[in-house]
Amino acid sequence: MRSVSHYNTVIPPRLFSRGVFFSQLCRMHTSDDESFFRDALLQWYRPDRRPMPWKAITDPYRIWLSEIILQQTRVEQGLPYFEQFVEAYPTVMELAAAEDEAVMKLWEGLGYYSRARNLLKAARMVANDHDGKFPDTYAGLRGLPGVGPYTAAAIASFAFGRQVAVLDGNVFRILARFYNDATPIDTGKGRKHYQELVDRGLGDAEARLFNQAIMDFGALACTPKKASCNVCPLAERCGALVDGTVYDLPVKEKKVKRRTRYFHFLILADGEGSTVIEQRLEKDIWQSLYQFPLVETTEPGLKTDALALHPNWPDGLPARDLRFVKRSAPMKHLLTHQTIITVFHHFSWANLPSEISGRIILENKMFKNYAFPRVITRYLAEKSLLLDLF
Ligand code: SF4
Incomplete structure (x- = not known):
């Protein structure tokens, strides 16, 4: 196991405070760490650990549908909605032709209804402006309503095999912990920083597999409140585990005002x-x-x-x-x-x-x-x- 001397500056634990010493706490990242991170995740990954109907497919319509439904929604809650939508509208052209009221009704209970409105707008854009075919690049997908950086990366890699790494809440947490990195995740600068980290982690691995692996790892192993550090394949080099900061990371700068x-x-x-x-x-x-x-x-x-x-x-x-x-x-x-x-x-x-x-x-x-x-x-x-x- 590595010692804390592996960090830029050693900060006594009592001085650790959220967001204050982040620049000092960031690890010196080496390409050795990155390849260890990638290999350990890919070896850990097994598709049957978290089976889902949209996992083994490359149909961009179903992948897009699942990703929109799963934004701010747990898999168990989203799954029946995914199945109902696929049954009611098996293709993007059928969804594009649907009545607004019918789609809103099918979405009822999922919350965050702007997703349903964007779902329809995006389906109609694909039908009318793209000849019924989803754009096959990250940039093209970003042009669809409701498709943010994470969703575009997920569709681009899962459906079209594009070499882009996903960055969502799970990925922020794994990176912040593995690198013991207290850079806040809710700023533009922080987002760019973590995107660079995950891009380097992806390296030349197959993006489809790497993205699935890191998302499953965040959902099943490096979870927010009960991380499985004792059986973790990254534990050997995990900075947060060494420093006892697992549950202090990731850090947010702004508190949500309600x-x-x-x-x-x-x-x-x-x-x-x-x-x-x-x-x-x-x-x-x-x-x-x-x-x-x-x-x-x-x-x-x-x-x-x-x-x-x-x-x-x-x-x-x-x-x-x-x-x-x-x-x-x-x-x-x-x-x-x-x-x-x-x-x-x-x-x-x-x-x-x-x-x-x-x-x-x-x-x-x-x-x-x-x-x-x-x-x-x-x-x-x-x-x-x-x-x-x-
Ligand atoms: S050792 Fe714990 S905190 Fe570190 S990556 Fe593994 S599960 Fe996450």
Whole structure:
């Protein structure tokens, strides 16, 4: 095992602090380390360690679909969606011809709905501008909506055998730990630095195999909270293991700032079980999905009777005609940069009109025709509201 003298400067452990001494902590990288890293990963890799339906194929459509679905989604959650999409739209041309509403509905529950909108835009771009064929280079793939550097590298290498290395959260973590490198991963400079490291790690290995190996290694072995250091093929030269910094790495410079929003949904129902929904049209979370009329506030603990007086009470809904029935307990939903607290307020509206401008009067059991954010579908399912509004 190498000693800490292998580093540029030896920093006493008590002085180690996130992001402060990163330049001193970076290892002297040698080509020997890089070839060790590459060989150990490739020897460790076995396709059957993490079997997935899109692994053994080179069809760019399915690879692209799987990569878009897996952005910000766990494999177990994404797998059934992948299968449903492939069944409903076996080719990119069929997806390009799909109705927006149908695609949003199929995406329902996966979250981050901008991915579904970009999925459609990209499919139509491939169909209309590329004659139904995916671009076969990294640069060409980057021109498709929703395809960032990681996704382009994954498709270029898996589908077209291009010599490009992927860099995602797993790869950042493995590199930062192996090289005991506290360069922050969330800056442009940091990203460039780690891309250079992984490119050198790839070397002249087959990119398709190397990328699969490093991604599987991050998912199965060098995991964020329970790294398998005791059986790790990289352990012999892993800098973070030597210095005891495994769980301090990788480092981020900026802390995520969260804002809290309070969503008061109004479930307005007549005696027949009809209710009112509307589409979210603003550029905001859940854009183009459906919801119950909403009073959004920034203050916690707003009572139902104060809602009607709130400046954000929706136009066209006469509060005086509504009779309060009940309300749900507040529920908390964590998104990347936002905390959403939802409360569902149930009202009876005896003379619910058959039309309200800008809204849809939904007859009972018709929820299934519209795509709602998960916070709403969960509530409907929990309360069995698909069958009985009250
Ligand atoms: S020894 Fe531990 S920290 Fe280092 S690469 Fe292996 S699993 Fe990751």
